[in-house]
Amino acid sequence: METVLRLMQNRRFWSMCAGFLGFFAVWYGSVKWVPLAPFGRLPDPVKVISEWLNPNPVFGISIFVKTYYYHILYSTYRATTAFFLALALGVPLGILMGWSRKFSDFASALLALLRPVPPLAWVPLAILILRGGEAAVIFVCFLVAFFATVLNTHAGVKSIDPDYFRAAACLGASRKDVLFDVIIPGALPNIFTGLQIAMGAAWFALAAGEMIAAQYGLGFLIMEAYNLVQTPTIVIGMATLGILGYISSAIIRLVGNRLMRWREEVIGVKS
Amino acid sequence: MNAADKDMREAMAVSGLKRRRTRVARWLGGINWRGAVSVAGFFLLWELLVRTKAPGFEAIPTLSNALEVFWNKYLTSARYWQAWAVSFERVAYGFVVSQMLGIPLGLLMGTRRKFHDLMFPVIEILRPIPPLAWVPISILFWPTNEMSIVFITFIGAFFIIVINVHDGVRSIKKEHLWLAMSLGATPMRIFRQIILPSVIPSIAVGMTLGIAVTWNVVIAAEMIASDVGLGRLTWEGYVSNTATVVLIGMISIGLAGYLSTKLVDWVEKRMMPWRK
Amino acid sequence: MALPAGEQVAPRECDRNGTAMAAVGGGVSIRKVSKVYDPEGARVVALYECSVEIAPGEFVALVGPSGCGKSTLLNILAGFDTLTSGEIYLNGKLLASVNRPLQPGPDRVVVFQHGALFPWKTVLENVMYGPLRQKAMTAEEAEKKAIDLLQRCGGLDRVATSYPTELSSGMQRRVEIIRALMNEPQVLLLDEPFRAMDTVSKTTMHQHLLEMYRMSRRTIVFITHDLEEAIYLADTAIVMTTRPGTVKKTLAVNLPRPRIPEMMSSREYLDLKRQAAEGVHEEARKAFERGEREQA
Numbered sequence: 001m002e003t004v005l006r007l008m009q010n011r012r013f014w015s016m017c018a019g020f021l022g023f024f025a026v027w028y029g030s031v032k033w034v035p036l037a038p039f040g041r042l043p044d045p046v047k048v049i050s051e052w053l054n055p056n057p058v059f060g061i062s063i064f065v066k067t068y069y070y071h072i073l074y075s076t077y078r079a080t081t082a083f084f085l086a087l088a089l090g091v092p093l094g095i096l097m098g099w100s101r102k103f104s105d106f107a108s109a110l111l112a113l114l115r116p117v118p119p120l121a122w123v124p125l126a127i128l129i130l131r132g133g134e135a136a137v138i139f140v141c142f143l144v145a146f147f148a149t150v151l152n153t154h155a156g157v158k159s160i161d162p163d164y165f166r167a168a169a170c171l172g173a174s175r176k177d178v179l180f181d182v183i184i185p186g187a188l189p190n191i192f193t194g195l196q197i198a199m200g201a202a203w204f205a206l207a208a209g210e211m212i213a214a215q216y217g218l219g220f221l222i223m224e225a226y227n228l229v230q231t232p233t234i235v236i237g238m239a240t241l242g243i244l245g246y247i248s249s250a251i252i253r254l255v256g257n258r259l260m261r262w263r264e265e266v267i268g269v270k271s
Numbered sequence: 272m273n274a275a276d277k278d279m280r281e282a283m284a285v286s287g288l289k290r291r292r293t294r295v296a297r298w299l300g301g302i303n304w305r306g307a308v309s310v311a312g313f314f315l316l317w318e319l320l321v322r323t324k325a326p327g328f329e330a331i332p333t334l335s336n337a338l339e340v341f342w343n344k345y346l347t348s349a350r351y352w353q354a355w356a357v358s359f360e361r362v363a364y365g366f367v368v369s370q371m372l373g374i375p376l377g378l379l380m381g382t383r384r385k386f387h388d389l390m391f392p393v394i395e396i397l398r399p400i401p402p403l404a405w406v407p408i409s410i411l412f413w414p415t416n417e418m419s420i421v422f423i424t425f426i427g428a429f430f431i432i433v434i435n436v437h438d439g440v441r442s443i444k445k446e447h448l449w450l451a452m453s454l455g456a457t458p459m460r461i462f463r464q465i466i467l468p469s470v471i472p473s474i475a476v477g478m479t480l481g482i483a484v485t486w487n488v489v490i491a492a493e494m495i496a497s498d499v500g501l502g503r504l505t506w507e508g509y510v511s512n513t514a515t516v517v518l519i520g521m522i523s524i525g526l527a528g529y530l531s532t533k534l535v536d537w538v539e540k541r542m543m544p545w546r547k
Numbered sequence: 548m549a550l551p552a553g554e555q556v557a558p559r560e561c562d563r564n565g566t567a568m569a570a571v572g573g574g575v576s577i578r579k580v581s582k583v584y585d586p587e588g589a590r591v592v593a594l595y596e597c598s599v600e601i602a603p604g605e606f607v608a609l610v611g612p613s614g615c616g617k618s619t620l621l622n623i624l625a626g627f628d629t630l631t632s633g634e635i636y637l638n639g640k641l642l643a644s645v646n647r648p649l650q651p652g653p654d655r656v657v658v659f660q661h662g663a664l665f666p667w668k669t670v671l672e673n674v675m676y677g678p679l680r681q682k683a684m685t686a687e688e689a690e691k692k693a694i695d696l697l698q699r700c701g702g703l704d705r706v707a708t709s710y711p712t713e714l715s716s717g718m719q720r721r722v723e724i725i726r727a728l729m730n731e732p733q734v735l736l737l738d739e740p741f742r743a744m745d746t747v748s749k750t751t752m753h754q755h756l757l758e759m760y761r762m763s764r765r766t767i768v769f770i771t772h773d774l775e776e777a778i779y780l781a782d783t784a785i786v787m788t789t790r791p792g793t794v795k796k797t798l799a800v801n802l803p804r805p806r807i808p809e810m811m812s813s814r815e816y817l818d819l820k821r822q823a824a825e826g827v828h829e830e831a832r833k834a835f836e837r838g839e840r841e842q843a
Binding site: 011012015016018019020022023038039041042102105106107108109110112113116117118119120121122123124125127128129130131144200203204205206207208211212218219222223225226231234235237238239241242243245246249 | 303304305306307308309310313327328330331385388389390391392393396397398399400401402403404405406407408410411412413414483484486487488490491494495502505506508509514517518520521522524525526528529532
């Protein structure tokens with residue numbers, strides 16, 4: 001109750017509401033009243049939301065329909081599989097690169113060679129090698145997430161204050177101790193930044209991959225709705241992708257804050 | 272010659288250091304030999320996998336094969352170079368427009384409290400939508416295919432630059448602003464001489480991230496909804512089941528992405544002459 | 548000061564009960580140590596034939612303007628950096644020479660200028676870190692000793708479960724010194740630990756440090772550019788020249804211990820300060836002028 005009251009008095013809360021209201025008003029107004037053909041082809045927000053919440057949707061997709069959740073599950077499964085693969089391979093690789101100069105020399109050249117090729121350009125090759133859309137889509141999502149994870153983890157290790165290494169050496173830490181007591185916790189903030197970027201990148205690639213080469217999933221849903229000219233469904237798919245992307249990055253942020261309770265921002269000492 | 276210089280000479284004499292390395296030696300020492308080994312290993316492994324027809328690699332050509340085909344067919348092909356031109360054009364339009372709209376929006380949100388409170392949540396809910404998810408709506412809305420692809424490219428770089436500029440303004444040191452205010456600078460002067468220069472590094476970061484995303488977006492958009500461009504070229508290679516073309520496409524895209532990154536780096540360097 | 552390395556000095560001080568306390572720190576002998584950096588063939592002489600004798604349990608302050616090589620000397624002692632000529636002995640045994648590069652170790656623990664408590668470990672975990680990693684103590688022993696030390700140093704045991712970021716910078720520094728003392732080092736190396744502090748906190752920190760020194764009787768090498776601080780804290784203040792760094796002046800500080808802030812207005816103190824000031828200011832000016840030259 002108290003939180004509600006405080007919210008009512010918060011100027012920023014009302015500005016936010018005004019912002020959303022304005023956004024939907026502009027959307028509605030431009031679709032309904034702007035006498036230009038392009039705007040007329042778009043669905044208005046009322047149509048989208050009533051379709052989304054309709055127990056008997058006109059175009060077959062709403063929160064009451066099973067298929068909607070199939071698509072969500074497929075997309076989530078692909079994105080999280082790719083994400084965890086990237087996590088499992090990218091974080092150790094990035095740490096190893098920061099830990100051993102030799103290893104970094106070997107790996108960084110290879111990464112520099114492969115990185116300029118946009119991961120989405122891998123889609124056709126991935127389908128050819130992995131024979132089929134399913135694995136190819138996951139592979140491409142993995143690739144995008146992997147680069148983000150490796151590079152941020154490596155940058156995280158590099159950004160650790162050298163005095164921590166020196167202090168550990170003074171206190172008699174072995175090379176292995178340094179890895180677990182300095183490198184991993186020290187790189188953690190950057191690792192989590194990287195993981196958030198990786199998750200976003202995985203969704204980014206997922207949408208594209210599913211549009212190009214999949215049978216289920218929200219990207220596929222959007223593309224199919226386009227082919228069948230079901231405009232409200234297109235927007236439902238877009239919004240769902242946005243919500244899922246937002247939720248997943250919020251989860252990563254939460255886990256990160258739990259793991260890094262020692263940080264100033266978390267403790268709330270400074271700023 | 273003073274005493275310190277003399278001491279220095281003596282110290283040099285006592286130090287058992289090797290002679291100064293020659294230029295060539297230093298240049299050779301600067302090469303990442305281990306990296307060269309791993310890159311060579313990568314190509315060797317590739318060649319080996321293809322030659323031994325390892326599972327999944329039956330349809331894949333070797334690099335030498337792809338280069339040969341490129342030399343014979345693509346180097347002089349007008350359609351190939353047209354693909355380059357078209358993709359570059361799309362990236363350029365999308366990127367430039369996103370910067371032209373995104374930088375002012377970011378600045379406005381960073382400096383005007385009310386505007387920030389109004390706009391930021393809307394930006395935050397639109398941002399997580401993957402750019403490619405905009406493809407169908409974009410095709411529906413824009414009268415030409417070309418415009419819709421440029422629009423999606425624009426989306427790809429737009430939110431990144433907005434957020435970076437916004438955060439950049441927010442992280443300006445309060446002391447700098449106070450100093451300017453206490454010296455009696457007008458708001459316009461503060462904006463031009465303090466805020467704008469302080470935000471340039473953030474703009475640069477946003478540009479670097481943006482250009483990479485832009486290429487990703489263009490490639491995918493071309494595969495989904497275009498009949499020319501490097502992405503389309505690669506896709507056609509897949510459809511016609513000629514992996515050589517897929518490979519040539521990928522290498523071309525990598526090269527194009529690399530070139531545009533270098534170009535953006537160059538622009539950024541010009542924007543920040545104080546950084547070495 | 549002029550004692551050969553390894554020889555015991557008579558205890559200079561008695562603790563509160565009047566019982567004599569023997570020094571437990573090691574004696575360090577730095578003999579003609581030079582250090583030349585050679586990046587890209589541009590030779591920079593950071594140290595030139597630097598010789599310092601430190602008796603066991605002595606508190607030595609190295610004073611000099613920035614860039615005089617005092618940090619280089621500390622880094623060499625700590626084992627972070629190598630030397631290009633000369634030798635260092637600890638308790639009469641060869642510790643480091645050109646052919647015997649030194650590794651960092653718990654016998655010479657450094658307290659860093661900007662602080663290097665692990666922010667991801669609690670105060671207690673930080674303090675226990677050394678003995679646990681060296682496997683010198685069990686967890687229970689280490690915890691007992693850590694709590695005891697923390698408690699004796701101004702009741703820091705009440706923040707044992709806090710993270711360093713929750714502490715004031717003064718508390719952080721004290722915890723870091725305790726973390727070093729946990730290892731019972733031969734030498735405690737302090738690299739301008741109070742540099743970023745205001746005068747009031749600095750004075751408080753001086754009393755804390757003096758108390759910790761009194762309790763532990765470790766040999767201390769304290770680096771600073773603040774002459775007053777050096778004289779107030781140390782048994783011997785060594786003034787260093789600018790690059791190439793070498794010893795310019797050695798001052799034996801015969802102020803009685805325990806030291807109290809009022810001594811800063813005593814005659815002996817002011818005399819010492821005057822003696823040292825000439826040397827330091829001359830060097831500071833030289834360093835400044837060279838800086839100007841190098842900029843031009």
